[in-house]
Amino acid sequence: MTATVSSKLLDWYDGHARSLPWRARPGEAAPDPYRVWLSEVMLQQTTTAAVAPYFAKFTETWPTVEALAAAADEDVMAAWAGLGYYSRARNLVKAARAVAEMGGFPETEAELRKLPGLGEYIAAAVAAIAFGQRAVVVDANVERVVARLFAIRDPLPGARKAIRAAADGITPDERAGDFAQAMMDLGATICTARDAKCLLCPLMDECKGRAEGDPVALPVKAKKKAKPSRTGTAFWIQRGEGDTREVWLVKRPGKGMLGGMRALPDDGWSSRGDGSEDAPVPGAWKAAGVVRHGFTHFDLEMGVVIHAGENAKPVGEGEWWPVDRIEDAGLPTLFAKAARLVVADRE
Structure with missing residues (x-):
């Protein structure tokens, strides 16, 4: 089955490979x-649709790993704002600096694993893709294709060991990078989560899931646990009027949620009221509304309150940021929502 699957899939990929800005076309030299690495992170x-504009911005701003290594942390975090999972951005900078110090990327899977943020x-x-090494590449798309191809019915995440072993068994020694990308493309365009376009699939005849009649039921997923909810308050402190308006922004601690990002001051998401109890400055506060955001492990409902006084002097480290340039502050999505809420209310 190994040779049949790999040859059929690579033949299909040669004619159907997606055109992506970080890829080399089949037959071209391996990409940088x-x-x-940047695209995979x-x-x-x-x-893919969400990543494409960020990838373009990053590679325009920092065209090489050395350029990224030399970038200021806050600039990278600001450019990452909106992509989420901000530990990825922190590890991105750390890994870039490690690679720059080495003089280039290591070529083996084992050595690459030693870089910050590079998991299996x-x-x-x-x-596989950049250096042509034989490596078993299993992302969510590949996981789905393999589970259906071999009719692996154990529920996730327990099935991942069997899925990886099956993927290893069909990964060829040659063109392993193209094979990995072909599996990704097959999962993204043909063997999708909600549909299995079996009549278009190059592996139709080898697929045990199709033979058994219900490929879309695979992979079997364990029931999701309900996420807990948390509440909190964000504080909008402003000075100036009209075009000179500025809002007080703080830098979140380097570790923890949204670490190292610019943000509005908040109460640690422990409660939500009128803001007076945990406010960074005394005085009256006006409620502007509520924003909601889903994180990986909990959902947050955050009230936004506006300081009613003028020329407030917040305690602690922070910076005054022009309100008319708030989109350039690189606020994470949660706080960008809060800022848009206040700006819309005041306009």
């Missing part, structure tokens, strides 16, 4: 490992 739990999947993807 910097672009492969961005694509973790994020769609990304290390395998870079090794």
Whole structure:
């Protein structure tokens, strides 16, 4: 089955490969490992459509890994704002600096695993796609294709060991990078989560899931646990009027949720009221509304309150940021929502 699957899939990929800004077309020289690595970090739990403009911005601003290594942390975090999972951005800078110090990316999966933020999947993807190494690359799309191809019915996450072993069994020694990308493309365009376009699939005749009649039921997923909810308050402190308006922004601690990002002051998401109890400055506060945001492990409902006084002097470190340039502050999505709420209310 190994040779049949790999040859059929690679033949299909040669004619149907997606055109993506970080990819080399089949038959072209391998892409720059910097672009492969950067794209794979961005694509973790994020769609291709969402990643594309961020990738373009990053590679325009920092065209090489050395340029990224020399960038200020806050500039990278600001450019990342909106992509979520901000630990990826922090590790991105750390890994870029490690690579720059080495003089280039290591070529083996084992050595790549030693870089900050490069787990099993990304290390395998870079090794296979950028350096032509045989490596078993299993992302969510590949996981789905393999589960259906071999009719692996154990529920996730327990099935991942069997899925990886099956993927290893069909990964060829040659063109492992193209094979990995072909599996990704098959899962993204043909063997999708909600549909299985079996009549268009190059592996139709080999697929046990199709033979058994219900490929879309695979992979079997364990029931999701309900996420807990939390509440909190964000504080909008402003000075000036009209075009000179400025809002007080703080830098969140380097570790923890949204670490290292610019943000509005908040109460640690422990409660929500009128803001007076945990406010960074005394005085009266006016409610502007509520924003909601889903994180990986909990949902947050955050009230936004506006300081009613003028020329407030917040305590602690922070910076005054022009309100008319708030979109350039690189606020994470949660606080960008809060800022838009206040700006709309005041306009």
